[in-house]
Amino acid sequence: MFSYPYGERRCFVRSWKLSKMAQLLRTPLLSPAVIRSASTGTMEVKGPLSFWAGGRVNPLDMKKAEPVYEPATGRVLCDMVPCGPEEVDQAVKSAHSAYLKWSKKAGMERARVMLEAARIIREQRDEIAKMEVINNGKSITEAQMDIDIAWQCIEYYAGMAGTLSGQHIQLPGGSFAYTRREPLGVCVGIGAWNYPFQIAAWKSAPALACGNAMVFKPSPMTPVTAVMLAEIYAQAGVPEGLFNVVQGGAETGSLLCHHPLVAKVSFTGSVPTGKKIMEMSAKGVKPVTLELGGKSPLIIFKDTELENAVNGALMANFLSQGEVCCNGTRVFVQREIMPQFLEKVVKRTKAIQIGDPLLHETRMGALISRPHLERVLGFINQAKKEGARVLCGGEPFVPSDPKLKGGYFMSPSVLDNCTDEMTCVKEEIFGPVMSVLSFDTEEEVIERANNTTFGLAAGVFTRDIARAHRVAENLQAGTCFINNYNISPVEVPFGGYKMSGFGRENGQVTIEYYSQLKTVVVEMGDVESLF
Numbered sequence: 415m416f417s418y419p420y421g422e423r424r425c426f427v428r429s430w431k432l433s434k435m436a437q438l439l440r441t442p443l444l445s446p447a448v449i450r451s452a453s454t455g456t457m458e459v460k461g462p463l464s465f466w467a468g469g470r471v472n473p474l475d476m477k478k479a480e481p482v483y484e485p486a487t488g489r490v491l492c493d494m495v496p497c498g499p500e501e502v503d504q505a506v507k508s509a510h511s512a513y514l515k516w517s518k519k520a521g522m523e524r525a526r527v528m529l530e531a532a533r534i535i536r537e538q539r540d541e542i543a544k545m546e547v548i549n550n551g552k553s554i555t556e557a558q559m560d561i562d563i564a565w566q567c568i569e570y571y572a573g574m575a576g577t578l579s580g581q582h583i584q585l586p587g588g589s590f591a592y593t594r595r596e597p598l599g600v601c602v603g604i605g606a607w608n609y610p611f612q613i614a615a616w617k618s619a620p621a622l623a624c625g626n627a628m629v630f631k632p633s634p635m636t637p638v639t640a641v642m643l644a645e646i647y648a649q650a651g652v653p654e655g656l657f658n659v660v661q662g663g664a665e666t667g668s669l670l671c672h673h674p675l676v677a678k679v680s681f682t683g684s685v686p687t688g689k690k691i692m693e694m695s696a697k698g699v700k701p702v703t704l705e706l707g708g709k710s711p712l713i714i715f716k717d718t719e720l721e722n723a724v725n726g727a728l729m730a731n732f733l734s735q736g737e738v739c740c741n742g743t744r745v746f747v748q749r750e751i752m753p754q755f756l757e758k759v760v761k762r763t764k765a766i767q768i769g770d771p772l773l774h775e776t777r778m779g780a781l782i783s784r785p786h787l788e789r790v791l792g793f794i795n796q797a798k799k800e801g802a803r804v805l806c807g808g809e810p811f812v813p814s815d816p817k818l819k820g821g822y823f824m825s826p827s828v829l830d831n832c833t834d835e836m837t838c839v840k841e842e843i844f845g846p847v848m849s850v851l852s853f854d855t856e857e858e859v860i861e862r863a864n865n866t867t868f869g870l871a872a873g874v875f876t877r878d879i880a881r882a883h884r885v886a887e888n889l890q891a892g893t894c895f896i897n898n899y900n901i902s903p904v905e906v907p908f909g910g911y912k913m914s915g916f917g918r919e920n921g922q923v924t925i926e927y928y929s930q931l932k933t934v935v936v937e938m939g940d941v942e943s944l945f
């Protein structure tokens with residue numbers, strides 16, 4: 415019997431108007447030509463930003479629309495319309511029906527589709543990066559790196575999809591057992607605003623490789639690029655509904671966590687929200703992955719190659735305007751080299767070019783929002799009150815280009831004279847603020863470095879190989895960098911200790927967080943009964 419694929423059959427029964435509309439919602443949100451011709455301050459994004467059942471969808475209540483700003487200019491970029499209970503239910507159900515098809519495919523079949531998605535991202539890398547810049551404010555050079563890491567992640571897990579396998583266990587009398595690595599079902603991804611596209615890729619790639627479907631909710635401040643990823647997965651040939659995007663804030667996120675068809679929640683964001691996600695998921699006994707905040711230490715010993723340590727400290731503090739969870743914002747410098755270190759690091763920090771994030775020479779763009787900028791500047795004021803010395807930056811920055819006057823820029827700052835008790839040393843600032851502290855001995859610095867509730871990352875610079883590994887062993891952090899900082903290849907697991915969360919993203923181990931093990935026990939003889 416001949417049957418039409420589901421999508422086509424639906425079009426047959428629709429009126430012309432509806433099918434025309436469906437076609438419209440299946441055309442990309444933004445054409446590459448439109449993106450290529452855009453510059454800072456000119457882009458307007460119109461049309462639905464949510465996506466399920468294979469197309470873009472407008473939520474029911476358009477009156478709830480919230481403005482989304484372009485950080486570099488402060489102008490409105492688009493409207494974000496939050497999804498309510500009905501839309502969340504539709505998105506989850508569409509994910510569930512796609513999961514039933516996708517999970518039955520062989521790993522190699524899934525791999526082929528994922529490789530195609532990775533290829534399309536690679537091809538459209540510059541356009542996606544440009545949209546990321548316009549929505550997030552980071553520099554184009556960094557955004558391009560983010561998109562490269564996103565397609566690499568999908569490529570990496572595509573490679574793993576065909577390798578997923580179980581174990582065979584021999585039992586007495588010819589009986590045996592085997593294990594099957596099976597998907598969980600519908601996984602939810604909830605993202606922060608600092609790496610919008612990359613977070614969506616880091617969560618969806620291992621989920622899809624294992625045979626799951628995903629409903630992803632980006633931050634309401636950066637709603638634009640996740641839907642581009644949804645369009646790319648659709649173009650690559652995933653079943654309709656396999657990767658969906660629902661827009662919204664806390665309310666929408668909470669609806670997702672509580673939905674009975676959701677099997678797992680993977681969250682990137684702040685510690686207070688992470689606790690709520692865990693509480694909500696606990697009610698349905700759903701496993702969670704939590705990628706939360708940090709206040710990571712970077713330890714620089716006096717025997718270090720100073721130029722590398724300075725480069726490491728800059729990379730540890732100023733990527734993405736300092737809005738990076740694993741940043742090494744407590745920079746411990748051994749007392750003997752403090753003057754040389756400060757001189758070099760301040761000189762380099764003052765030279766960072768701030769401005770239009772779409773220009774290739776720009777090294778620092780705009781912070782995510784006006785309230786966040788004010789919060790970061792508030793930390794600097796508080797630091798001054800508590801006795802820290804501002805060696806450079808820490809001021810609002812107004813670029814000379816008139817179109818950037820309303821942007822959320824600030825000059826990157828180095829704080830000296832810091833002590834462990836200061837607010838700037840204890841709390842996550844999530845802005846371009848480096849706090850420098852001096853230390854004398856290895857034992858002392860390890861104790862001080864670990865004296866925090868966070869444990870996301872840590873770094874050590876030294877030429878002494880034994881010391882480097884000893885310090886790494888004793889630091890309480892999910893990732894320890896030796897003689898570098900903030901490099902995150904997709905082959906390497908990433909995640910936190912202590913209140914920085916649990917579970918891992920990237921690397922082989924993440925397969926375990928998106929799958930479950932079934933044991934099948936096979937009797938080859940007669941059943942012996944005790945009764």
Ligand SMILES: NC(=O)C1=CN([C@@H]2O[C@H](COP(=O)(O)OP(=O)(O)OC[C@H]3O[C@@H](n4cnc5c(N)ncnc54)[C@H](O)[C@@H]3O)[C@@H](O)[C@H]2O)C=CC1
Nearest residue numbers: 605606607632633663664667668683684687705706707739
């Ligand atoms: N460890 C990591 O990988 C990263 C951690 N972060 C952390 O995220 C924070 C900044 O990001 P924000 O977006 O401001 O964090 P946030 O915790 O306010 O929000 C993160 C996401 O959770 C959603 N959300 C908020 N309340 C919710 C609720 N009650 N139920 C369900 N979802 C909810 C938001 O809409 C957003 O999508 C920083 O403090 C940083 O520490 C950010 C990036 C990476």
